[in-house]
Amino acid sequence: MKIKFLISALLLLLGSHLVSANDALISPNGIKLPADYKNWKLISSSHREDSKTLRVILGNDTAMESIKQGKTNPWQEGSVLIKLVWKDSVHPNFEKATVPSEFVHSEVMVKDTAKYAETGGWGYARWLGMEQKPYGHDASFVQECAGCHAAVKENDSVFTRPSKLP
Amino acid sequence: MKIKFLISALLLLLGSHLVSANDALISPNGIKLPADYKNWKLISSSHREDSKTLRVILGNDTAMESIKQGKTNPWQEGSVLIKLVWKDSVHPNFEKATVPSEFVHSEVMVKDTAKYAETGGWGYARWLGMEQKPYGHDASFVQECAGCHAAVKENDSVFTRPSKLP
Numbered sequence: 001m002k003i004k005f006l007i008s009a010l011l012l013l014l015g016s017h018l019v020s021a022n023d024a025l026i027s028p029n030g031i032k033l034p035a036d037y038k039n040w041k042l043i044s045s046s047h048r049e050d051s052k053t054l055r056v057i058l059g060n061d062t063a064m065e066s067i068k069q070g071k072t073n074p075w076q077e078g079s080v081l082i083k084l085v086w087k088d089s090v091h092p093n094f095e096k097a098t099v100p101s102e103f104v105h106s107e108v109m110v111k112d113t114a115k116y117a118e119t120g121g122w123g124y125a126r127w128l129g130m131e132q133k134p135y136g137h138d139a140s141f142v143q144e145c146a147g148c149h150a151a152v153k154e155n156d157s158v159f160t161r162p163s164k165l166p
Numbered sequence: 167m168k169i170k171f172l173i174s175a176l177l178l179l180l181g182s183h184l185v186s187a188n189d190a191l192i193s194p195n196g197i198k199l200p201a202d203y204k205n206w207k208l209i210s211s212s213h214r215e216d217s218k219t220l221r222v223i224l225g226n227d228t229a230m231e232s233i234k235q236g237k238t239n240p241w242q243e244g245s246v247l248i249k250l251v252w253k254d255s256v257h258p259n260f261e262k263a264t265v266p267s268e269f270v271h272s273e274v275m276v277k278d279t280a281k282y283a284e285t286g287g288w289g290y291a292r293w294l295g296m297e298q299k300p301y302g303h304d305a306s307f308v309q310e311c312a313g314c315h316a317a318v319k320e321n322d323s324v325f326t327r328p329s330k331l332p
Contacts, residue, residue: 038208038331041204044265045266046264084331093325096214097212098215100210161265163269164296
């Protein structure tokens with residue numbers, strides 16, 4: 001009886017641990033960090049003089065297909081963009097080159113016009129640092145994202161323009 | 167007889183056209199622009215203050231496997247890195263953001279210790295602009311590449327350090 005109780009307690013602990021490990025990558029508005037984003041294709045890059053950060057933007061297959069078809073205003077339903085952000089540093093052997101140092105955060109935009117009608121058809125999420133801590137105390141954090149992205153409303157609320165490649 | 171001659175002449179013209187279309191992407195030292203590089207994975211990015219350019223570095227599967235295994239000094243045989251370079255521009259809606267404008271060139275490094283023993287085990291190539299014109303009048307252009315990369319000899323002649331990601 002005692003052993004049965006102990007096993008149950010252990011399973012319960014193990015269960016809650018597994019749940020929290022999964023939950024860790026879910027944003028307060030329910031968006032999950034895409035598991036395979038490191039395999040996504042290059043859309044563009046940027047450097048911000050104000051926050052002293054380097055950024056690379058990757059896209060899922062739907063986003064890349066949207067670019068190929070020239071359908072990025074608006075982007076096609078199901079397009080997902082991820083922006084990866086690092087703090088600036090000076091290249092140790094080339095002082096005129098700014099290169100990434102510590103990882104700051106990942107930011108995701110998910111195109112679902114119906115689901116995210118209140119924020120211009122895009123769902124927003126951010127995960128902080130190497131521990132990928134979801135940003136925002138509750139789902140209202142998206143107002144901050146949408147507020148800033150309002151500046152590019154005429155470009156389907158997307159700052160990124162796909163980089164030209166031959 | 168006349169028709170036969172005309173057909174032969176046409177085939178010859180067509181043949182030389184096809185050859186030159188293929189040759190266009192071959193560097194004077196024989197390195198060919200990898201056909202599928204747009205599907206390659208992200209290694210890092212940078213910004214150069216001197217040339218006012220933004221850069222993204224992608225890798226083939228062997229290069230990505232080298233990074234995963236922590237074997238980047240030296241990189242594993244068969245690793246190929248491509249650096250994509252764009253001129254700076256100011257984001258039209260966010261003046262503190264530097265974003266890519268016109269495409270400058272692609273640069274490739276191919277790890278083959280035996281084949282490229284004279285240039286530190288790496289084969290170098292560059293293709294200029296949207297027309298992807300191979301750089302260099304003859305194969306001796308690689309001395310220019312190797313000369314600059316000598317500054318990072320202690321890092322297997324590679325300037326790029328893979329960006330940290332969670």
